[in-house]
Amino acid sequence: MKTPRERPQGQDEAAVTAAGPALPVNAAPPAEHGTRNKVARSILDHGPSTAAALAERLGLTQAAVRRHLDTLVAESVVEARQQRVYGSRGRGRPAKVFALTDFGRDAFDQAYDELAADALRWISHCAGGGERGEAAVADFARARVAGQAEKYAAELAGVPPQERAKALAKALSDDGYAATARSAPGAPGEQLCQHHCPVAHTAEQFPQLCEAETEVFSQLLGTHVQRLATIAHGDGVCTTFVPHAGSTPPTTSKAGRNPA
Numbered sequence: 001m002k003t004p005r006e007r008p009q010g011q012d013e014a015a016v017t018a019a020g021p022a023l024p025v026n027a028a029p030p031a032e033h034g035t036r037n038k039v040a041r042s043i044l045d046h047g048p049s050t051a052a053a054l055a056e057r058l059g060l061t062q063a064a065v066r067r068h069l070d071t072l073v074a075e076s077v078v079e080a081r082q083q084r085v086y087g088s089r090g091r092g093r094p095a096k097v098f099a100l101t102d103f104g105r106d107a108f109d110q111a112y113d114e115l116a117a118d119a120l121r122w123i124s125h126c127a128g129g130g131e132r133g134e135a136a137v138a139d140f141a142r143a144r145v146a147g148q149a150e151k152y153a154a155e156l157a158g159v160p161p162q163e164r165a166k167a168l169a170k171a172l173s174d175d176g177y178a179a180t181a182r183s184a185p186g187a188p189g190e191q192l193c194q195h196h197c198p199v200a201h202t203a204e205q206f207p208q209l210c211e212a213e214t215e216v217f218s219q220l221l222g223t224h225v226q227r228l229a230t231i232a233h234g235d236g237v238c239t240t241f242v243p244h245a246g247s248t249p250p251t252t253s254k255a256g257r258n259p260a
Helices: 030-046 049-057 062-074 102-108 113-126 130-156 161-174 200-205 208-221
Strands: 078-082 098-101 179-183 191-196 228-231 238-242
Touching: 030 062, 030 098, 030 102, 030 208, 049 062, 062 078, 062 098, 062 238, 102 238, 113 130, 113 200, 113 238, 130 161, 161 179, 200 208, 200 228, 208 238
Parallel strands: none
Antiparallel strands: 078 098, 179 191, 191 238, 228 238
């Protein structure tokens, strides 16, 4: 079982606020503090981002963005990684992107992960453990998303099939998942991306949560969908491939991995 996440050494209690990850007391002027939170929030809303993309979204210079990113990296709020490319890759090294760490996500989301995980373990235990326990957790996961499914189905009613992924992304964003839908690179379909997941840490231990969500996506979109990446597995974004009618899902390093 994963141990509770700890705040990096030296990080002040004030670092976790509803508005976003704050700096230690007296570490920076309010204006610097506010801009830094905007940088972190942009990464949350849009997923792992290059300094150039952040600068364009926020109307800042790349030099200013890199200065804030250096501080956020030092505070363990974000981390630098090589950009993951799905589909065919062009020449040259992948761009460096900046993604939120577990601690950085916790600054935005206080989801009572341990309480949720304890409750699911109790459900599994009461069902007898083993396969029966796993089935009981799966039943709970389906029941949990049933209410959302009904609401989303109403919002997608009458939407043409080719527009449903975008409509679902908007509905998910309204519920705090910071979702987007765009054409999938190198494949006939769309990528439905969730840049935020309030139950990601619990889903690490109980993949049934993501499996139930994937089933709902398939039902709502009227086609078989494929999870390519998940925040719970350490990816920067939960990515679901939604194929166009009659198309074949892409082959990637993530394909065939159970959603979690």
